[in-house]
Amino acid sequence: MDFALTQEQEMLVKSARTFVEEELYPHEEQVERTDQISPEVRARIKKRALEMGFYAPNMPAEVGGAGLDAVTLALLERELGRANLGLQSVVHRPSNILQACVGEQRETYLLPTISGEKIDCFGLTEPEAGSDVRSMKTTAKADGDDFILNGRKHFISHADIADFAVVFAATGEDDTARGKKKRITCFLIDRGTPGFEILKGYDSVSHRGYHNCILEFDECRVHKSQILGELDKGFDVAGDWLGPERLRLATTSVGRAQRAMELALDYAATRKQFGQTIGKFQGIGFKLADMQTRIETAELLTLRTAWKQDQGIARDEDFAMAKVYASEMVGFVTDEALQIFGGMGLMTDLPLERMWRDSRVERIYDGTSEIQRHIISRALLRPLEAR
Structure with a gap:
């Protein structure tokens, strides 16, 4: 590289x-x-x-x-x-999975979204199906050339301003050695479709101005032409979305941490206590050293993962490592930066308290830190279990 x-x-x-x-x-x-x-x-x-x-x-x-x-x-x-x-x-x-659009879908959804005429949102998470996507309760039952959707999604980012939603629903199930396994299909559903409502979500301490919403489907009828990808193969397109989205979260975490670091470094170099700038005290200097080391590590890890993506060799565990490390790094850096500022760090006069609040959710959405570690450890152990 x-x-x-x-x-x-x-x-x-x-x-x-x-x-x-x-x-x-x-x-x-x-x-x-x-x-x-x-x-x-x-x-x-x-x-x-x-x-x-x-x-x-x-x-x-x-x-x-x-x-x-x-x-x-x-x-x-x-x-x-x-x-x-x-x-x-x-x-x-x-959503990069819109590249799976074919025929009229390209003119209706893909191209207007790229040009800025339309906005999409991604409807996957449910109240009882977060990381365990296969347990989703939203269903889409075939009725002639249509499908009838029923169910609810939540934590759907920026759905309040979206023109359509990319929605995943169970369209059947198969018997396997480990029990029943749901077949998932992806649909493109326009705002205003009868039976489809976009509701206000929950109040969150993180990311003000960026709202989570609830999608409700009550006998919502959509035509089979609104299937994105293939019937029962929604996980194929969902998988194409998850890796790059986790990398996006990792890279934006690096950017936020760099800004917090700049604020902390400037303050440590100018704020005086006991006759000298506070950065000269070992307790503050060591914090700055640890913060910068973690930022540099996260930046290298994210860029390496992006490079592997360009080479076509990025794996699920690469995206998981970038996401879990960078999201935990930004939580550490913003917390330490706030500590360096002391009481002023918690005041709304500075952006630090916001950055500190915003950073907490990064360890949860797009797959919790625990899920990322599961992906990484599974990838490490799988070759040994095959012996």
Whole structure:
């Protein structure tokens, strides 16, 4: 792996940092206070992101996306990760599984989402089926050329502003040696479809302005042409989404940690106690050393995983290692940064208390830390069990 950035990548990082500082930072205080992003602010950010080529960065150029390779995408998302999630998400990254769209689906869902005319959301998690996706209760029963959906999804990010949802439902089950195994199918369902409601979700301490919602399906009828991928093979497309999404979370965690580190370092170099700057005290200096070491480690791990993705050799455990380490790292770094600031770190005058709150959820969504460790340990043990 070549650790040197290309000239194009260096330019992208610089322009992305400027974009974040000029277009996102100025609105953070208002978003934190109101838990909303105004339509005017949203429109401005989207317009600038489209102009700069940052919108739909994960999508191929041949369908109108930015066409970034995985390493360059990781660099961009690291910079976006420095800002409030609600604001950074206006620079929308469509679900990469939309590339499975065929025929009219491309014109109806894929292309408008890439151009910014539509927004998608991802409906997988349920109240009784978080990490255990196979236990989902949402069903889709065939009725002629239609399917009738019933069930509920929750913790669905930004569904309140989405035009359609990518929804997973059980379409049957098979008997296996380990009991019944549900067959899962993926559907594209438009907002406003009869029997489909998007409801307000739960109040969260993390990521204000970026809302979780509830999707309810009550005798919701959709045509078979709205199946994404193949019938009963929804896990095939879901698997394509999970790895890159976990890497995105890892890279944005690095960006947030870098911002927290900069704040802590500046404070430690200027704040004086007992006649000297506090950074000269071993108790603070060692904190800074540990924080930077973990940030550097997480950055290398995420970029290595992105590089492996570009080479077509990334495995589930690679994404899991990046996600679990980076998400736990940002929790450690923001907590230590807050400790360095002392009481002021908890005040809303600084962004640290928000970054500290926001970092807590990263160890939970897109697969908890425990699930990531299970994926890693299973991959380590599987070859030995086969002997």
